[in-house]
Structure formats: C-alpha cells, structure tokens
Amino acid sequence: MTDEPSAAGAFHPAGLLRYPTYVFGKLHKAVHAQLATPLREHWVLTHLAERAEISQQEMANAMEIDRSEVVRLIDSLEKAGLVTRTRDPEDRRKYRLAITAAGDRLRADTDAKILEATDVQLARLTPAERETLHRLSLKALGYDTEGLPVSS
Incomplete structure (x- = not known):
C-alpha cells in the first residue's frame, strides 16, 4: 500500500x-x-456480521446482485471457512448464511x-x-x- x-x-x-x-x-x-481482498466478499461478510442468519435471497436483495452471483460468492467463502451455509429448518429449499469466527x-x-x-x-x-x-x-x-x- x-x-x-x-x-x-x-x-x-x-x-x-x-x-x-x-x-x-x-x-x-x-x-x-x-x-x-475482493470487496464483494467483504460486503457479504460485513452484512452477515451485522445480522443473525439470513437467506441467500436476502443477501442477493441486500447486495442488489443476482442470486446466482451470491451462490458463487458464498461457495467461495464457505470453501475458505469464512461463512457457513445450512438448510433452513422451516423451509428446506432455503439456505441460512452465517459468518464464522475466521470470517x-x-x-x-x-x-x-x-x-x-x-x-x-x-x-x-x-x-x-x-x-x-x-x-x-x-x-x-x-x-x-x-x-x-x-x-x-
């Protein structure tokens, strides 16, 4: 820098x-x-740090990007151990996102x-x-x- x-x-x-x-x-x-660090990943982590678990659709809406792009972002963040993605117990079609300690x-x-x-x-x-x-x-x-x- x-x-x-x-x-x-x-x-x-x-x-x-x-x-x-x-x-x-x-x-x-x-x-x-x-x-x-890619800023979009930082935006996802910041949004998750300010919220309890949210759905991928809620993340797409908050970031104003296509849901498929959110899936790619979350795939990358999950693989790096920065985000967890779990099935929503109330609607098994949805995933709930949460930030990890590393994230x-x-x-x-x-x-x-x-x-x-x-x-x-x-x-x-x-x-x-x-x-x-x-x-x-x-x-x-x-x-x-x-x-x-x-x-x-």
Whole structure:
C-alpha cells in the first residue's frame, strides 16, 4: 500500500471529471486497488456480521446482485471457512448464511485496510471535509444520516 493518494494522470478527461459519479467511481477504484481482498466478499461478510442468519435471497436483495452471483460468492467463502451455509429448518429449499469466527476476523482486518486506504486517498481533505463528503454522499443516495456512523 502506498502512502500517497493517487495523482491524476497526464490525461484529464474533463468531460468525465465534471460528473460526480465518475469521480466517485475513480475514488472507489483507487481504494480497491490497494486492497488484497475482493470487496464483494467483504460486503457479504460485513452484512452477515451485522445480522443473525439470513437467506441467500436476502443477501442477493441486500447486495442488489443476482442470486446466482451470491451462490458463487458464498461457495467461495464457505470453501475458505469464512461463512457457513445450512438448510433452513422451516423451509428446506432455503439456505441460512452465517459468518464464522475466521470470517469475522477477515472482515475486521479488511475494515482496517479500507480505512487505511481511504486515509491515503482522502489525505488532501481535512477531517471536516471528509465527514462532509461522506454525509453528502449518503444524503445523495437517500439515506437519513441521523444515527448513521460517519467516520472522519
């Protein structure tokens, strides 16, 4: 991981940089490039850490991805010992997902790496600017920021 935020390259696509969504995408890619863990797997582990057991369909809905993609993700996480998948006793057609202790450790480690990478990418911003950026991003997405943890 580098200690410098990514610098804009020689090519400045002004036509694209005028769109906040493009800029946020570049920011996301810059943070993602510093991590050794696929973010989708981290999102699954984070969601499971915040919930009791949930179904694969509930995970697909929460992540807004196709159920077949969730199956592939869970297959990989289960094989690595990070998630358990058990039959739902009330509906044997469904599986219940839960995070394992190893999965929770990996989630916590990845959380720390994401914070570190975010600190690198947002180094040019003051803590107040970081909090403002985060709160405005949440607001733009329609989240009520009252009670949500916003790191600075």
